[in-house]
Amino acid sequence: MQATQTDLQVYANQIRYYTLKELQELGFGHYGGSLSIVEVLAVLYGKHINIEPNDAENPDRDYFVLSKGHGGPALYATLFLKKFISEETLYSLNQNGTTLPSHPDRNLTPGVEMTTGSLGQGISAATGIAFGNKLDGRANYTYAIVGDGELNEGQCWEAFQFAAHHQLENLVVFIDDNKKQLDGLTIDIMNPFDFVEKMKAFGFAAERVDGSNVEEIDAAVERAKQRTGKPTAIILDTTKGQGVPYLEQKADNHHIRPSAEDNNAINKALEELEKALQGGQNQ
Amino acid sequence: MxxxxxxxxxxxxxxxxxxxxxxxxxxxxxxxxxxxxxxxxxxxxxxxxxxxxxxxxxxxxxxxxxxxxxxxxxxxxxxxxxxxxxxxxxxxxxxxxxxxxxxxxxxxxxxxxxxxxxxxxxxxxxxxxxxxxxxxxxxxxxxxxxxxxxxxxxxxxxxxxxxxxxxTIRKQSINLYDENESFEKAKVLRTGKDVTIVASGIMVGESLKAAAKLAQIGIDATVIDMFSIKPLDIETLIEAAKKTGAVVTAENHNVNGGLGSAVAEVLSEHYPVPLYRVGVRERFGQVGKTEYLKTVYGLDAQTIVREVERVIERK
Structure with missing residues (x-):
């Protein structure tokens, strides 16, 4: 799969646009942590993950697990752009009887590989997927995104020990370091210290990149794919509400039920994204 | 048997x-x-x-x-x-x-x-x-x-x-079945007319012991190995309840939530008969040999016999 950086930036903006539209349609949701993973999703689904809706059960496909399940809306926007789900389905997020619940469900949504939402569990499953694929000699990769707050959960560190012990070079873990968890700043609630050093101490290759920069993320994934003998952790320096300055600055931006003022700002951001995307398409 | x-x-x-x-x-x-x-x-x-x-x-x-x-x-x-x-x-x-x-x-x-x-x-x-x-x-x-x-x-x-x-237990069990036994339904190990004892795991052996003691005092017990707690073999259970008119369950588990609960739920809904449950009641575990702990928690033939006698009085 070939994709230029410009394509990936445009793709990220498309994901951001549809993530916002989907959440605005519903009127509440996890804006902050959905927006902070938009760029990494663009890099993964725009370039690296070899999955298509008409061949979604191919055992040699790459796997993706959104361990921080509350970022579901961003994944759904991506799966819409990948044509796994329709636009009508996209706007059914959390409506009664929907196939798009807050947290991803492998039995409800095409393209979702693992049910997540109870934090710490998705990364174990991703590790199991990577382990199984390695045992069976497949050349594919498993990518997982964990949240910085999610890493409060001890289970994540169990999974990391296992991944390093079994030298799962086919596992790439992204840590969405958006510096906030539900109740506030991670540094106030549970100091994460240095994720790069911690992951290295756990036996991973680890590096920190600008999580809003598709080029940097892509380069880190390329480096991960060259590596053997150990899993990779890519720590994404991100901002909750990323790419929408108004939401980035909003204090409580984990779960938002937008006020009239919020709606004005979000809708304005949507208009700007729409203009930029139309401009991008005309290029 | x-x-x-x-x-x-x-x-x-x-x-x-x-x-x-x-x-x-x-x-x-x-x-x-x-x-x-x-x-x-x-x-x-x-x-x-x-x-x-x-x-x-x-x-x-x-x-x-x-x-x-x-x-x-x-x-x-x-x-x-x-x-x-x-x-x-x-x-x-x-x-x-x-x-x-x-x-x-x-x-x-x-x-x-x-x-x-x-x-x-x-x-x-x-x-x-x-x-x-x-x-x-x-x-x-x-x-x-x-x-x-x-x-x-x-x-x-x-x-x-x-x-x-x-x-399961880890060590040796008493031998109950042949190698090629099939377990599509609950196993009725003994057929009697006066009471049904429904057990699982190590309590199956205790129930058979209890049935032998009961026979000596003229009480004829059916004993069922209800190894499948979910799904429960409702048909076998109700048939036995109809024939005997009284049920005692026996489990190496809390009486809440386990086999006794499952049996009580089914009988209450479909065929209520007098029922007592032998098992652990509001207690945590402790160290000890299995035979000692069975006595401590009332997980033995003697307790089953006592509960059978009590349940029969309610018939």
């Missing part, structure tokens, strides 16, 4: 290891997971015998559930073993969400059932595992009463897929 105290030739753990080996050799998708208890479960040798089909994950039960889920996603057939409390109460949300709710395949084997945890004591003694797993939608729950039954249940779970919990 008259009560015999002849023990199985094999320990239950050896049967577990042998059955895993057999299934793994037939199907390369089978994979066994242990959490640093392989030497306690006789599975240590499987690591070298079954490359790529056995993994000791270390002391991390929560992660073991997730690993099994991921392995199931890529088409493997995981068997998970640890002591009963570690694969249920310790990792319950992982069992519930990553395997149950995600509708993935796994056979969970919890060993050292109830008082057979012996000198590991209260921290390791699970009287609630059946109740916990019974709450997971579509999970099937079994308690093996002898070695041949355990082998059958492991193979059945492998064939059916979905989420199975099989509770």
């Amino acid at each position: 008259t009560f015999s105290s002849v023990l199985d030739q094999k320990e239950m753990r050896q049967t577990y290891a042998d059955t895993i080996r057999e299934l793994a050799k037939e199907d390369d998708r089978v994979i066994a997971l242990e959490a640093d208890l392989s030497s306690a479960m006789s599975t240590s040798r499987l690591e070298s015998e079954l490359p790529g089909q056995y993994v000791n994950v270390g002391i991390m039960e929560a992660n073991m559930m997730g690993l099994a889920a991921g392995l199931s996603v890529v088409g493997r057939k995981p068997f998970i073993h640890s002591f009963g409390q570690f694969v249920t109460r310790r990792a319950f949300d992982q069992l519930f969400v990553s395997l149950g709710y995600a509708k993935l395949n796994a056979v969970i084997v919890g060993s050292d059932a109830g008082v057979t945890a012996e000198h590991n004591g209260g921290t390791h003694m699970t009287f609630e595992d059946i109740g916990l797993v019974r709450e997971i939608p579509n999970a099937q729950v079994y308690e093996a009463s002898d070695s041949n039954q355990l082998k059958y249940l492991l193979k059945k779970a492998y064939k059916e897929g979905g989420l199975h919990y099989i509770r």
